[in-house]
Amino acid sequence: MLLTIRNLTKSFPGMRALDAVDFDLAAGEVHALLGENGAGKSTLIKCLTGAYRRDAGRIALEGAEITPHSTVEAQDLGIGTVYQEVNLLPNLTVAQNLMFGREPRRFGLIDGRAMRAEARAMLADYGIEIDVDRDLGSYSVAIRQIIAIARAVALSGKVLILDEPTASLDAREVGMVFEVVRRLRDRGLGIIFVSHFLDQVFDLCDRITVLRNGRRIVTERIADLDRVKLIEHMLGRALEDEVEHRATRVPRARPDLLHFEGVGRRGMVEPFDLTVGKGEVVGLAGLLGSGRTETAELMFGLHPAQGGQVRDADGPLALTSPRAAIAAGFGFAPEDRKTDGIVAELSIRENIALALQARRGWARPIPRTEQNRMADDYIRQLDIRTSGREKPIGELSGGNQQKAVLARWLAMNPRFLILDEPTRGIDVGAHAEILRLIRRLTAEGMSVLVVSSELDELIAVSDRVIVLRDRRHVAELQGTRISPETIMRAIAGEVA
Ligand SMILES: Nc1ncnc2c1ncn2[C@@H]1O[C@H](COP(=O)(O)OP(=O)(O)OP(=O)(O)O)[C@@H](O)[C@H]1O
Ligand SMILES: [Mg+2]
Known part of the structure; x- marks a missing residue:
């Protein structure tokens, strides 16, 4: 296993957000993390990325226990995250955003040409050809998201976490982002995908884990699971009749x-x-x-x-x-x-x-x-x-x-x-x-x-x-x- 989580527990005053959760991520899989609002998905991710400290439990990456204290530390270990609200800088160019913090230098100065060339090469890797000198803000949300993914992968490169990445994309744009995610999976990354869109989950993911009230309810291969069963796992009860049309x-x-x-x-x-x-x-x-x-x-x-x-x-x-x-x-x-x-x-x-x-x-x-x-x-x-x-x-x-x-x-x-x-x-x-x-x-x-x-x-x-x-x-x-x-x-x- 690429990533092994055992017994992960995290409480906030008056509530237990995660209660002894187990979770495994293999290299080369897209693993969906599902559950109702407040189930604990984002909390689990924040424990992985160092945004929160866990109260108890064990997280191991490639067999070695890790305890990231910050997102930078998590990145250095190999865990990168892309949120729905892309946290890049719209007023910088695409190249600057991609290379920020690790710009190629010549004689102590930033080498603009090398930076642009590297940025172009990175995006070409994802099948994207755009003007890397233009401001990031001038591109669509989908392109910005792919750029955020490219940056996260370049910085970390083992585990990629996507927390509701597709919420503001249309169908064609979702297709673009998924294309990129599949490439990365085929390259051997482990990808955690959080989403409320079940169609997308069935389209993209290999396995799913359902959380409810901070507990893990089930982990299964998507091929072995039908949709009604999945929703019942999420809700903890049978699905009520659809609202009458x-x-x-x-x-x-x-x-x-x-x-x-x-x-x-x-x-x-x-x-x-x-x-x-x-x-x-x-x-x-x-x-x-x-x-x-x-x-x-x-x-x-x-x-x-x-x-x-x-x-x-x-x-x-x-x-x-x-x-x-x-x-x-x-x-x-x-x-x-x-x-x-x-x-x-x-x-x-x-x-x-x-x-x-x-x-x-x-x-x-x-x-x-x-x-x-x-x-x-x-x-x-x-x-x-x-x-x-x-x-x-x-x-x-x-x-x-x-x-x-x-x-x-x-x-x-x-x-x-x-x-x-x-x-x-x-x-x-x-x-x-x-x-x-x-x-x-x-x-x-x-x-x-x-x-x-x-x-x-x-x-x-x-x-x-x-x-x-x-x-x-x-x-x-x-x-x-x-x-x-x-x-x-x-x-x-x-x-x-
Ligand atoms: N910083 C915090 N302080 C106090 N309580 C928190 C904090 N962060 C999360 N919680 C609580 O932990 C529980 C789990 O929240 P979490 O954000 O992990 O849910 P989620 O599964 O991501 O839900 P959603 O689908 O709505 O994003 C919630 O009850 C939430 O109120
Ligand atoms: Mg959340």
Whole structure:
């Protein structure tokens, strides 16, 4: 075995994040690490990379016990990590990012030419040919991720850890990154892959290990495991029935809530008309870059629209800024909730109350009992895994932080809530919870706009689906016309 972990244990005040976990990684395999939000995946990885010190247990690399005290030390030992948020420097060139800290020198000075040549050679190894003199920031997330992988492998070279690397990539980009991962596997690296996308796990991985509540539940070859069984291992119970598809029902007549007329902005999205009914879920489908997020941002006043108007039953609304949109009863949970949404040092309760407090004005503080009630309600409804509402939100697992940010917007009780990728990074169990929650809220009269790359989810939740292509709204589907085929055909340009 390349890497052997025995009895790994790690506690935080009041909770045991890892409880006597065993894990093996062979050279030349991709091993998936799966489990619900808060199961302990990131904690295990942080113990491996020296970000956390383990309380007990043994980690051996090629037979020798190791105890890395920092990520640099882990790298020197041969363990490299790439996170979802690429931690490279966008303002430096590709070559500088790749060679940072180990630049080739001549007469004591950095040898720019040698550096560029080496950077090019490194990327050629991965089948990538790009201008290494350009700033890293000018390349797509996928390319940046591959560059991060190339750097991690060059620095470490035995074990590569990928913690939710594909969360913000589209299908083609995922393919590119996987191509690189397979090459590295074939070269004999051991790769640990953390993801909530089961399709990707089945596509890429050789073995899986499931964690639940800090314990190892099972390790198995992927060929010996079916999907339902796998999900049951993750949840610790049988999978509940899928949320009933709304679209199979006859479209309901609803009072109109909002009319968007000729709203658009050059370079972002062409002017579109859209009427949102009260209690309706409108889904936005399309490929990455088709203008979905831009449509959502325009609706929320994040960018001023050029021309057109938005009105409700009382007349035109001036959505010139997010502040104005919030005042008009809009809410927007953006795709990048981790960086956009949370204040890590504040408690879960404070994070949930934050936006509501801002809207009321700081002169009228929300009574503490009210804050407590709100926080407890949402912790229960969204199944936020925590030992209590006073925990700093930064100590929650990634997926649970996202749920807390969603709770913040729900607490505002908006009449129109825009959700950009509401279930990204959220595990299968909580996924169904969130779809159910959207249904309940809309039954109570809230209108919701959902942007999602997951067709199944979009179909399950939407009354109406708008399809975008090349920054244009190209189709609007309702009722039984909503199906994976019709949406895919509209994306491909077959129906108008
Ligand atoms: N620095 C910390 N301080 C306190 N508790 C922590 C800390 N880091 C993690 N935890 C707790 O340890 C548990 C495991 O968290 P971890 O981040 O490993 O989960 P995860 O499996 O990566 O989940 P996700 O899928 O949401 O990313 C959680 O209950 C979390 O709240
Ligand atoms: Mg995690």
